[in-house]
Amino acid sequence: MxxxxxxxxxxxxxxxxxxxxxxxxxxxxxxxxxxxxxxxxxxxxxxxxxxxxxxxxxxxxxxxxxxxxxxxxxxxxxxxxxxxxxxxxxxxxxxxxxxxxxxxxxxxxxxxxEVKDGDFVIKGREIDIVNTIIQNPSMIEEGFVPLTREYNTPYGKIDLVGLDKKGNFVIIEVKRSKAQLSAVSQLYRYYLHIRETKEEKVRGILVAPDLTTHARELLQKLGLEFIRYDIQKYSGY
Structure with a gap:
């Protein structure tokens, strides 16, 4: 009322x-x-x-x-x-x-x-982005197949692990905001660990709305990849 x-x-x-x-x-x-x-x-x-x-x-x-x-x-x-x-x-x-x-x-x-408090749900969390990738694997690339989320390593949990169309092992680190150097370093630690434990070729991909100049330079130097996540494009999922 x-x-x-x-x-x-x-x-x-x-x-x-x-x-x-x-x-x-x-x-x-x-x-x-x-x-x-x-x-x-x-x-x-x-x-x-x-x-x-x-x-x-x-x-x-x-x-x-x-x-x-x-x-x-x-x-x-x-x-x-x-x-x-x-x-x-x-x-x-x-x-x-x-x-x-x-x-x-x-x-x-x-x-x-009389205003009542309702439920408050935050969208755009990193887990939501991972869910979006699982539902839309082609946003990584055609032929990408998600396998495991929250993959345990001694250095933390990899957000998402999958295979590309050539059968290469793909590890994905997700950030919901502009990725910093720390995100690249974390991905690289995962990359080195998986490369030592898997026989397949390994690729490391950072998924974020954007990344800093220094983060991009380090990413390229380490041979890792970046995919821009368009929050508005996928917000309906």
Whole structure:
């Protein structure tokens, strides 16, 4: 359920906020002045802003630009509604001691809703990329056959092991972000270990969205390979 107040009076604002803070997610669009006192001091002059009050005490004040808020207070903040003129929201944090005072000059609307926490699933983890390769082996190359994931070695677990169309042993190291020198070094350790234990020819492939210049140079020097993983292309799998 949700509630909405349009162009409310001070009496309506005070009643609405005191009934709902700490219980519901409250969003206010208002012309306001913002004062901050704490490790520093700041004053934001009157301007239309979006104010968010969360049930856990989080306070966020947004302007029309940038992702980052103008001011904010973390969970656990004490929020008080002062029935002054203009009506004031005081958000106080004890450690470190910080206070944000929001003077509400003109409120255009207030909404509130009972927002529940849902399941949160992160996609694009390295294990998800390995799953994508298993489901789409041709993204490595035509004829590639996945055999084993999490292959144990004395140096750690190889993300994926398989065979190419010529029967060569292929070891794959996966990174979900830009690969660094450390990723190349890790792959090379796996490569040397497998080369010593297998009779077949061994190939080492690093799969990542990108890699640094130094990582690319080392990869080429060691005779290893790189395949770019397009997150957007395979995000539907």
């Amino acid at each position: 949700y509630s909405v107040l349009l162009n409310p009076s001070n009496t309506e604002i005070y009643s609405f906020l005191t009934e709902r803070i700490y219980r519901e997610l409250v969003v206010i669009f208002a012309t306001c002045k913002v004062n901050y006192k704490g490790r520093a001091e700041s004053v934001a002059s009157e301007s239309p802003r979006l104010i968010i009050l969360k049930p856990d005490g989080t306070v966020i004040i947004h302007e029309s630009v940038k992702r980052e808020p103008l001011n904010w207070q973390p969970p656990g903040t004490k929020i008080e509604i002062m029935n002054d003129y203009p009506l004031k929201i005081v958000a106080q944090r004890k450690r470190p001691k910080e206070v944000i005072e929001i003077d509400l000059k003109e409120v255009f609307y207030i909404t509130s809703a």
